[in-house]
Amino acid sequence: MPLPREVELKLEFRRCDLPRLEAALAEVGSEPVSTFLRSDYFDTPGHEIRRADLTLRVRRDGERRIQTVKSDGRESVGLFDRIEWERDIEGDFPVLDIAPRRLVKALADVPVAAIFASNVERKKSLVQTDSAEIEAAIDIGEVRNAVGGEASNSGIIADLAELELELIRGPAAALFDLARRCNAAAPVRLGVLTKSERGYRLLEADAEKSARAEPIALQPAMTTAPAFRTIAWSCLKHFRLNETILLEAADARAASGALHQARVALRRLRSALSLFRSVIADDQFERFRAALRDLAAVLGEARNLDVLLDRTTDPALRERLQAPHADAYAAVRTALESPATHSLMLDFAEWLTLGDWLVNPANVDSRDQxxxxxxxxxxxxxxxxxxxxxxxxxxxxxxxxxxxxxxxxxxxxxxxxxxxxxxxxxxxxxxxxxxxxxxxxxxxxxxxxxxxxxxxxxxxxxxxxxxxxxxxxxxxxxxxxxxxxxxxxxxxxx
Known part of the structure; x- marks a missing residue:
């Protein structure tokens, strides 16, 4: 019997845009149902569960206690396709006797404890179109780290404002269609972190300063098409993590590390496009290449001034550079907040997932080499x-x-x-x-x-x-x- 799969598009938005987003969903969806959910995430002191690419949580939904194990599986920026095992249990602690063998093997008798928790208000509605059925869930809440080995109501906090579009039936393109409808009402960005990843990042001291590129898990038996997608998703995640840090920074000094890494992410992505051109070139290729180049150029102007200020010892020159430096960072914010950039990222993610380059018979030999x-x-x-x-x-x-x-x-x-x-x-x-x-x-x-x-x-x-x-x-x-x-x-x- 095939294991249940979860296919969802995760999006992030600003809390102040919640009313507009709710109104957009009300036009196409059912009356939303609100629930309050508390989820405790468990791992060992050495994070063996995470290292096995698994997540273990116990969710409190009213009187129910639901134990869920998720496999990272194929994960992309915004779009998640994962295997999940779910069982009702008694109590608030996981029951490992009913956990998948893969999880039990990863634990090897090492004790587990709650290391962080999420608390959210979820408003869930059902959107039906001619071709698809989608569950739309708005989550407003927070992730808190564990204190003293137990997920508590104190500690470091990460705020949540997410929209999850889960495909019940129909083509995945319907998720992007609905995402664009939402984006027209209130700006949304591709989500790059699951709630469990947010929790683990709370444990990383430098997570709020900038994010470096993560290792890319290619396999020797791969062909070029899935390899390119894996690389491109990694670059997009690298960019989105730093984009969020950059936009939330108090000033240019606090944002400089994230700006540098966001620019690196775009350069890496453009290099991947060039490297795999024979595999992926279709009628959208040049559009994306040009748009990413233009966005990188805006970030590059601010980065050049960062470098110049770091190298300048003349106080008078440093003073004269302050206003252009502030203007360059303002231009970066304007570019990142623009509807064009929001749409670019949604379009690019859909292209990676469903683009013509994946089915075009003209490049099948390059795609399958x-x-x-x-x-x-x-x-x-x-x-x-x-x-x-x-x-x-x-x-x-x-x-x-x-x-x-x-x-x-x-x-x-x-x-x-x-x-x-x-x-x-x-x-x-x-x-x-x-x-x-x-x-x-x-x-x-x-x-x-x-x-x-x-x-x-x-x-x-x-x-x-x-x-x-x-x-x-x-x-x-x-x-x-x-x-x-x-x-x-x-x-x-x-």
């Missing part, structure tokens, strides 16, 4: 480009070194995307050595690019450079050339 030879070919081509563009670096101009930096960045992202394919034995050791040398080269070229970019940024603001280039520029170029030579001499891992 084995991942390992594809990865090796792309890595080799990028290495060749970097070798060619880095030759003669000490005598090259700034533009040539900039092109080498861009290629180094693409090679680094590609090596990170495909890391899981080369994780063990000699290949793993060579990969780590190669990536260390690549990171060193990228850092040296990045410093040179910042040096070359600073006068251009100042000129765009009508400011004459206050400081001459440092006397060690020649040494910086020689260091970059040495780092390039070291990388090219390194043994390939693919």
């Amino acid at each position: 084995p991942l390992l030879p594809f990865a090796a070919d792309r890595l080799q081509n990028l290495r060749k480009q970097l070798k060619r563009r880095g030759d003669g670096m000490t005598d090259a101009d700034d533009e040539t070194r900039h092109e080498a930096r861009i290629t180094a960045k693409k090679l680094r992202y590609a090596s990170e995307f495909f890391s899981a394919l080369y994780s063990g034995g000699k290949a793993g050791k060579r990969r780590r050595n190669f990536q260390d040398k690549l990171e060193k080269l990228q850092s040296r070229l990045g410093d040179l690019n910042d040096l070359a970019t600073a006068p251009q940024v100042l000129a765009s603001l009508g400011i004459a450079p206050a400081e001459a280039p440092p006397a060690d520029r020649g040494a910086m170029i020689r260091d970059a050339a040495a780092a390039h030579a070291g990388l090219i001499d390194a043994r390939r891992f693919w």
Whole structure:
């Protein structure tokens, strides 16, 4: 008997937009039913349940106690497709005797305890269209961490304002259609965190400052299409986590780390589009590539001013940069809050899930080719480009070194995307050595690019450079050339 699957589109919104969102759902859905739900999440001290890609919770729904185990399964930004095991139990503590064997195996007799809890008011309605039936649930509440080993009413809090659209029957496209209808009434963003992930992030000290890219779980037996989707979802999640932190930051100083990581996420996503172009190109490809480039450019202007301020020692120049710096961050907020960006993310998520590139017979051979030879070919081509563009670096101009930096960045992202394919034995050791040398080269070229970019940024603001280039520029170029030579001499891992 197949296990129950949960297919839902998770969206986030601002609490002040709740009335408009409720009104939009009232036009198409049934009368909402309100319930108050308390869910306690359990794990071991070493988080063995999480490491097994499972979630264990006990939910209080009135007098009922419902134990649920969820498998992470195939997870994407906003859209979640997971296997779940659900049973009614007596009491507030999980009954492991009836838990799936996979969970019991992960625990290995290690005791579990409540580590965080969610408290929400859920308003649930049913939306029926000609082709689909969707359960729409608005959750308003919070996630609280555990204190003293027991989920309590004190501790660190993460606020919740979510809309979950769960597909009861019909095509998944209906979820996105309803999401767009809601977005037209009140801005919504793709949800990237389950409630359990929010709880685990409460335990991470740096989670509120910025979020780095997570490892990408590719498998050697994969073909290129699912590999691209896995990579792209990871990039989108990386972006969305930092977008939220950035928008909630009190000022530019608090937002700088998240802005940098959001920009990195967009660059990684654009690199993935370029890397897999032969697999995914369809009539929407250029639209998404251009839109992501334009959004990244807005973030890039603010990031350039961050770097310039960090490097500037002249107090008068720092003072003159404050107003343009604030304006650049305001432009970032405007871009991220714009209807165009909200729609872009919904459209891109649907394209990843249901796009023509997944069914177009014209690219079936590219879409179904084995991942390992594809990865090796792309890595080799990028290495060749970097070798060619880095030759003669000490005598090259700034533009040539900039092109080498861009290629180094693409090679680094590609090596990170495909890391899981080369994780063990000699290949793993060579990969780590190669990536260390690549990171060193990228850092040296990045410093040179910042040096070359600073006068251009100042000129765009009508400011004459206050400081001459440092006397060690020649040494910086020689260091970059040495780092390039070291990388090219390194043994390939693919």
